[in-house]
Amino acid sequence: MLNKILLATAALQAHVLAQSCPSLTAQYPAPSVASDYEARLVAQNLDKPRGLIFDNNNNLLVVEREVGVTAFKVEGAGSCVTLKDKKTVVSDGTLNHGIELSEDGKTLYASSRESVLKYNYDSTKLSVSDNGQVIVKGMTTDGQVTRTLLLSRKSKNTLLVSRGSDENIDLSTVDVNSGQSQIRIFDPSKNDISYTTGTTLGWGLRNAVGLAENPTDGGIWSAENNADNIERDGFSIHENNPAEELNYHGKLEDAKNSLLDANYGYPLCYGAWNISEISSAGQLQIGDQFAIAEENATRQDAFCNDARQKPRLVFQPHTSPIDIKFDTKGENLYVSLRGSWNRNDPVGYSVSVISFSANGEPTKPSSSTTALTPIFSNSNTTACPGNCFRPAGLAWDRNGRLYVSSDATGEIYVITKSGGDALDATRPKASAASKSPVSGVVGVVVAALAMAFAYLL
Structure with a gap:
């Protein structure tokens, strides 16, 4: 009798959970999830969602292109999440990517x-x-249009703004005064500042869309989207070169930061990925920088590696890293890879993770081709980019769940460990008010089980 009651109760609980947890279905082959992880589609029909951030009340703020900033209340436990009561916070269709919040949660950027x-x-x-005050101005380009924002938590009152190039290979960016292909530092308490008057953190960065600060040591990292249709000595090496890059910029609070104002190579130098396809490669190794000058390119390789800052890690070309977020301990850096648009064999289209050591450095060497471990990706990329998940923004909620926007499909997913456990277990726990509606139903099941035991006794 007891076994029958236990089996019946377990079946009832599983049925209740399955029926009560919100379920949305993508209009394309469902992305695959690595073992030990779960992912659930929690929002659809958004307008090109890009940047994500959670406010101090655990509401999700989303930059929707051609709309502005919208907000959702978040309910649910584990991966069983509901986004509800959508509201437009800022109605401004020119906002297109970057979003930040002050530490006290009272200023939105x-x-x-x-x-x-x-x-x-x-x-x-x-x-x-x-209606908003302009902090930084003078950034309009026709090429890369995103302006990523990072408000430092280690160096107070410090805002980083990343701005890309105006062309695929923008030769004007050899001049630091162009203000393009750079990350600059600003005081967010000031208004109406021209971008070119900000302090240059790094330049020679074609499009450093991803920006993150390691929460343990304050190190600044950027993920750079590199150039397309590259040639070397008249030969196309576009398919497998140049690499996308993870670059290190030092610590903002370090008065002796040797990487302040460092040049990372673009538009003259690029990270190597597939050495066999680079003509006259010589001693080049994966992760080294190579030149693409029309004459004597190989002669300039030494300049690229001696006079320019090399990447700390390289990723497969055309994977298009868009956002990067550390976990609380700085042990893992999560990367959204939006994917290729002009490669014969589509690549990217995943959320992946990079392992970091206690010294604030990636555990893999700069020559590694396996630094990225996919945890959530398209199971079949043959339909990409037209009919697949394309990750963009990333954000942590206070429950340690990672949210990811898919701009091309107008969606948001939530990623957890298996069983709905926190992906970042060291984040502060949510208040009791954010309990899942499922928990109450499960409570009824537990009560029924208790009554059954009482009856038997």
Whole structure:
């Protein structure tokens, strides 16, 4: 009798959980998830969602292109998440990617191709009280239009703004005064600052869309999207070169930071991925920089490796890293790879992770081709980029769950460990108010089980 009751109760609990957990279905082959992980589609029909961030009340803020900044209330436990009560916080269709919040949660930052703006934000009302003040201006280009924002938690009152090139290979960026292909440092308490007056953290960065600060040591990292249609000595090496790059920029609080104002090579130098396809490669190794000058390219390779800052890691060309986020201990760096658009064999289209050691460095050497471990990716990329998941923004909630936007499909997913356990277990726990609606139903099941035991006794 007892076994029958236990089996019946277990079956009832599983049925209740399956019926109660919200379920959305993608209109393309479902992405695959690595073992020990779960992923669930939690929002659809958004307008090209890019940057994500959680406010101090655990509401999710989303930059939707051609809309502005929208907000969702988040309910649920584990991977059983519901995004509800969508509300437009900032109605401005020019906002297209970057988003940040002050540590006290009262100032919201967002970016367009021209400007960085700040707003007085109320997380209880999910609203702003003004039309926004321009902090940084003068960034309009026709090429790369995203302006990634990073508000340092280690160096107070410090805002980083990443701006890409105006062309695929933009020769104007050999001049630091162009203000393009750079990361610059600003004081967010000031207004109406021209981008070119900011302090240069790094330049020679074609499009460093991903920006992150290691929470343990304050090290700044960027993920760079490299150039397309590259040639060397008149031969196309586009399919497997140049590499996408993970670059290190030192610590903002370090007065002796030797990487301040460092040049990372673009548009003259590029990271090597497939050495066999680079003509006259000589002694080049994976992760080294090579030149693409029309004459004497090999003679310039030494310049690229001696006078330019090499990447700390390289990724497969055309994978297009968009966002990077550390976990609380700085042990893992999560990367969204939006994927290729002009490669014969599509690559990318995944959320992957890079392992970091206690000294704030990746565990893999700079010559590694296996630094990225996919945890959530398209099971079949043959339909990409037209009919597949294309990850963009990443954000942690206070429960240690990782959210990822897919701009091309207008969706948001949540990623957890198996069983709905936190991906980042060291984050502060949510308040009791955020319990899943499923938990109450499970409580009824548990109560039924208790009654059954009482009856038997």
